[in-house]
Amino acid sequence: MNAKIRSKKIQQIVVTAEQMRNIEERIFSAGIPVAALMEKVAGKINHRLQTLFSEKSITSADKIGILVGPGHNGGDGLVVARELYFLGYNIVIYSPISKPKELTESHAKYAISLGINFSSNIKELYDCDILIDGLFGFGLEREITGKIANAINIINNLNKFVISIDLPSGIHTDTGEILGTAIRANITLCLGLWKQAFLQDTGLDYIGRAELIDFDIPRADINAVIGEYPILNRITQDTAINSLPLPRPANHHKYKNGYLLIIAGSKQYTGAAILAGLGARASGVGMLSIAVPNSIKPLLSLQLPESLIIGCPETENGAILELPEDIDLNRYQTIVCGPGLTIEAEAIVERILTANCAIILDADALNILAKLNPVLALSSRKFPTIITPHFGEFKRLFPELIALEKNQIILAKQAAELTGAIIVLKGARTCVATPNQVWINPDSTPALGRGGSGDVLTGLLGGLLPPVILAEKPVELIVNTAVWWHSQAGILAATERTELGVDAYTLTQYLIPALTQFLKTIN
Numbered sequence: 001m002n003a004k005i006r007s008k009k010i011q012q013i014v015v016t017a018e019q020m021r022n023i024e025e026r027i028f029s030a031g032i033p034v035a036a037l038m039e040k041v042a043g044k045i046n047h048r049l050q051t052l053f054s055e056k057s058i059t060s061a062d063k064i065g066i067l068v069g070p071g072h073n074g075g076d077g078l079v080v081a082r083e084l085y086f087l088g089y090n091i092v093i094y095s096p097i098s099k100p101k102e103l104t105e106s107h108a109k110y111a112i113s114l115g116i117n118f119s120s121n122i123k124e125l126y127d128c129d130i131l132i133d134g135l136f137g138f139g140l141e142r143e144i145t146g147k148i149a150n151a152i153n154i155i156n157n158l159n160k161f162v163i164s165i166d167l168p169s170g171i172h173t174d175t176g177e178i179l180g181t182a183i184r185a186n187i188t189l190c191l192g193l194w195k196q197a198f199l200q201d202t203g204l205d206y207i208g209r210a211e212l213i214d215f216d217i218p219r220a221d222i223n224a225v226i227g228e229y230p231i232l233n234r235i236t237q238d239t240a241i242n243s244l245p246l247p248r249p250a251n252h253h254k255y256k257n258g259y260l261l262i263i264a265g266s267k268q269y270t271g272a273a274i275l276a277g278l279g280a281r282a283s284g285v286g287m288l289s290i291a292v293p294n295s296i297k298p299l300l301s302l303q304l305p306e307s308l309i310i311g312c313p314e315t316e317n318g319a320i321l322e323l324p325e326d327i328d329l330n331r332y333q334t335i336v337c338g339p340g341l342t343i344e345a346e347a348i349v350e351r352i353l354t355a356n357c358a359i360i361l362d363a364d365a366l367n368i369l370a371k372l373n374p375v376l377a378l379s380s381r382k383f384p385t386i387i388t389p390h391f392g393e394f395k396r397l398f399p400e401l402i403a404l405e406k407n408q409i410i411l412a413k414q415a416a417e418l419t420g421a422i423i424v425l426k427g428a429r430t431c432v433a434t435p436n437q438v439w440i441n442p443d444s445t446p447a448l449g450r451g452g453s454g455d456v457l458t459g460l461l462g463g464l465l466p467p468v469i470l471a472e473k474p475v476e477l478i479v480n481t482a483v484w485w486h487s488q489a490g491i492l493a494a495t496e497r498t499e500l501g502v503d504a505y506t507l508t509q510y511l512i513p514a515l516t517q518f519l520k521t522i523n
């Protein structure tokens with residue numbers, strides 16, 4: 001396979017520690033010696049380190065501390081140390097461990113024979129300019145305690161720039177949990193295949209910037225372990241862009257480009273309806289109607305002149321009481337319901353649950369759904385159903401699942417299996433689960449963690465769905481596209497305006513520029 005295609009495909013794969021172990025076992029039994037693979041991997045790490053060092057202006061005059069553990073993560077660290085030493089760097093190897101694995105011990109012996117500074121005294125690290133962490137990788141199986149835990153805490157308090165090999169030592173490979181304590185890395189070079197920890201919110205603060213170092217694991221061995229159509233996948237730029245409704249069919253008029261109805265907003269939360277509308281605007285959907293309480297109709301018309309604003313009778317508090325009598329829900333391919341509704345709009349949600357088209361429930365619609373019987377209500381539906389809870393909303397919807405499971409990827413999948421709905425579990429690493437597959441958005445920005453970001457996503461997703469439904473294509477891939485696009489807009493906005501400059505309105509203004517940027521790179 002051509003290297004460029006391989007590198008794109010490999011980005012989609014995610015493994016557990018057990019799967020990684022099984023894949024390694026296959027390649028070792030196929031004949032590559034463990035030591036040879038370690039040399040290869042460390043060579044790739046070193047190659048990448050040269051670029052990272054020059055970005056950080058690290059030269060041979062600087063002191064590099066290499067943290068070495070007992071297993072093959074430590075072995076990788078030792079080979080990296082040896083090669084950096086030969087390149088003329090000032091190296092100190094720090095190892096708080098007395099009983100290494102055989103290969104690791106052998107590399108340690110050789111490093112010592114070369115005269116590389118090797119110490120179990122943590123003070124040797126105090127004047128280092130940069131640290132490379134090879135304490136533990138995916139072999140860490142229990143809590144870190146005692147001397148090693150103390151050492152990790154001291155290292156974190158030194159506030160050095162740290163590059164971790166494979167995983168920040170102390171992070172659980174599958175859940176991202178901190179096993180006692182963990183190295184806080186600035187950059188983590190994940191080896192071979194992405195591990196699940198990189199795709200969950202828990203360990204993100206320890207992982208820092210994540211990069212994959214591919215070391216040519218044969219595709220046949222990967223497939224033999226994870227299957228040809230694996231359950232868990234990373235959303236990649238390619239998968240996201242391929243599902244966009246582009247190019248538009250040359251002869252499509254507005255209704256053929258899809259019709260979306262958004263039911264949102266209240267006197268209290270007017271902005272939610274506007275933000276969802278502006279998210280939908282960027283999707284290019286052919287027709288957009290927005291149903292809001294009568295009293296806020298003028299505000300919506302002003303912000304979204306191209307949309308049809310439907311004024312609805314409202315409660316005393318300014319929430320939608322009911323939809324207008326003459327509304328024909330069969331006209332829409334998709335209905336978005338929820339942003340800013342308040343929990344007074346119960347009747348609306350009950351009605352939308354029976355709609356004969358795709359629906360997306362968000363925000364207050366989910367709070368209302370939680371008070372009904374969510375599993376029954378969702379599983380009775382015959383048309384595509386998408387819910388977009390953040391973890392708080394998810395907990396209210398599925399308390400019985402939360403009681404038994406912590407891993408968010410597994411939770412989202414279980415909820416999809418129970419309900420038949422597509423679950424978009426929002427967070428720093430949003431996860432899209434269907435009953436058969438889970439996709440995770442690997443890149444985002446904390447700039448999005450502020451009020452209204454989710455309304456933009458819901459509107460964008462709502463607008464992307466109708467053309468897919470008209471084309472009778474499956475809907476899950478477009479959900480991934482929406483999640484990816486939303487994050488990319490956040491990343492672009494944060495790059496230009498800092499992480500503080502990405503309010504939800506600004507985010508809506510970056511949706512199209514983010515897409516333009518990507519389309520330029522692939523054309």
Ligand SMILES: NC(=O)C1=CN([C@@H]2O[C@H](COP(=O)(O)OP(=O)(O)OC[C@H]3O[C@@H](n4cnc5c(N)ncnc54)[C@H](O)[C@@H]3O)[C@@H](O)[C@H]2O)[C@@H](O)CC1
Pocket residue numbers: 034035037038039041069070071072073074076101135136137138139140141142143144145148165166167191192
């Ligand atoms: N064979 C190779 O050359 C390759 C090595 N790789 C490296 O090997 C690593 C996996 O190697 P290992 O399986 O040896 O595992 P690790 O090096 O991650 O750690 C396992 C070692 O730590 C000990 N240990 C586990 N939990 C502990 C705790 N809480 N306190 C103290 N000691 C603890 C175990 O007894 C074992 O000796 C990967 O993360 C990667 O860095 C692979 O990525 C690539 C191929």
Ligand SMILES: Nc1ncnc2c1ncn2[C@@H]1O[C@H](COP(=O)(O)OP(=O)(O)O)[C@@H](O)[C@H]1O
Pocket residue numbers: 363390426427428429430444445446447448449450451452453454455456457
């Ligand atoms: N730390 C973070 N990193 C990346 N994305 C985040 C982070 N925090 C929140 N987000 C994203 O921002 C959006 C927030 O949505 P939501 O919680 O529904 O807020 P709101 O209802 O105020 O719009 C989601 O798309 C979520 O994935």
Ligand SMILES: [K+]
Pocket residue numbers: 073133134135136137164165166167168169
């Ligand atoms: K490590």
